[in-house]
Amino acid sequence: MMAPTRRDVLLLSASATAAALIPAGAAEASNGVWQAIDEFTGGALRLEGGVLLDAPEIFDNGGAVPIRVVAEGARRIALFNDGNPNPGVAEFTFGRLVRPEATIRIRLARSQTVYAVAEMEDGTFREASQKIAVTVGGCG
Amino acid sequence: MAEPTPRVKLPRSIEPGVPFTVKTRITHPMHTGERHDSEGALVPRRIINRFVVSYGGEVVISVNLEPAVSADPYIQFEMAVPASGLLEFQWFDDDGSVYSLQKQVEVG
Numbered sequence: 001m002m003a004p005t006r007r008d009v010l011l012l013s014a015s016a017t018a019a020a021l022i023p024a025g026a027a028e029a030s031n032g033v034w035q036a037i038d039e040f041t042g043g044a045l046r047l048e049g050g051v052l053l054d055a056p057e058i059f060d061n062g063g064a065v066p067i068r069v070v071a072e073g074a075r076r077i078a079l080f081n082d083g084n085p086n087p088g089v090a091e092f093t094f095g096r097l098v099r100p101e102a103t104i105r106i107r108l109a110r111s112q113t114v115y116a117v118a119e120m121e122d123g124t125f126r127e128a129s130q131k132i133a134v135t136v137g138g139c140g
Numbered sequence: 141m142a143e144p145t146p147r148v149k150l151p152r153s154i155e156p157g158v159p160f161t162v163k164t165r166i167t168h169p170m171h172t173g174e175r176h177d178s179e180g181a182l183v184p185r186r187i188i189n190r191f192v193v194s195y196g197g198e199v200v201i202s203v204n205l206e207p208a209v210s211a212d213p214y215i216q217f218e219m220a221v222p223a224s225g226l227l228e229f230q231w232f233d234d235d236g237s238v239y240s241l242q243k244q245v246e247v248g
Contacts, residue, residue, distance in 0.1 A: 063210060063211070064210040064211075065210075081208060084208050085172075085174055086206060086207060086208065088206035088208065089206055089208040089209065090203055090204065090205050090206060090208075090209055091203065091204040092201060092202075092203050093199075093201065093202045093203075094201055095198060095199045095200050095201060096198070097195055097198065097200045097219050097220060097221060098200050098201045098217055098218065098219040099159060099217070099218040099219065101217060101218055102201070102203070102215060102216065102217050103214075103215070103216035103217070104203075104209065104213070104214065104215050104216075105209070105210040105213075105214045106208050106209055106210055107172075107207075107208050107209070107210050108208075138210070
């Protein structure tokens with residue numbers, strides 16, 4: 001187990017005080033993103049905070065948008081989108097030797113919201129989201 | 141399609157228990173199954189659907205990938221090892237192919 005950095009400690013303490021329930025179906029999405037997230041969580045409630053989703057607010061090339069996600073204490077992290085034909089993006093499962101963090105490049109067919117949902121070691125779920133505007137969509 | 145080529149970048153020196161960054165990439169078109177070719181025919185889905193890294197047989201990280209992952213999938217993560225050992229990387233293709241790469245990690 002690696003020691004958390006100062007930034008992570010700040011992130012987690014800030015999130016603990018600001019923890020709030022994520023409303024179910026907070027926005028309309030036609031690609032089934034809410035069902036996909038429910039499949040990942042088993043329908044469990046998701047709390048805000050504890051997940052850092054580092055992604056650009058605006059990006060030129062929708063074909064390769066860099067995304068970094070960190071959730072200290074997470075066993076699994078899944079990424080979802082609400083504007084591509086399919087809502088799934090990637091799901092990471094972390095072992096003992098790795099930090100619960102990953103960087104990946106993803107395709108966004110148009111401007112939309114990306115969600116990171118983390119399953120924590122205690123079985124609870126945490127979520128972060130980020131709206132990303134793409135200038136040129138990455139063809140689905 | 142050219143044979144997918146995996147690449148992995150590790151730091152030059154690795155200390156026991158100290159986190160280091162692993163950068164991975166494989167050349168692959170990641171056909172989503174939604175796109176048409178110049179003749180209007182649907183290009184069938186063919187993606188890398190799973191990526192697994194293990195160290196001395198223990199899974200470090202495993203990733204399920206969907207068509208929303210960019211062509212030439214790039215994945216970066218941070219890990220630490222207690223001692224020297226063999227780091228193994230495997231990419232699983234929709235067509236059943238498995239592409240592998242191994243790196244000997246010497247700590248010290």
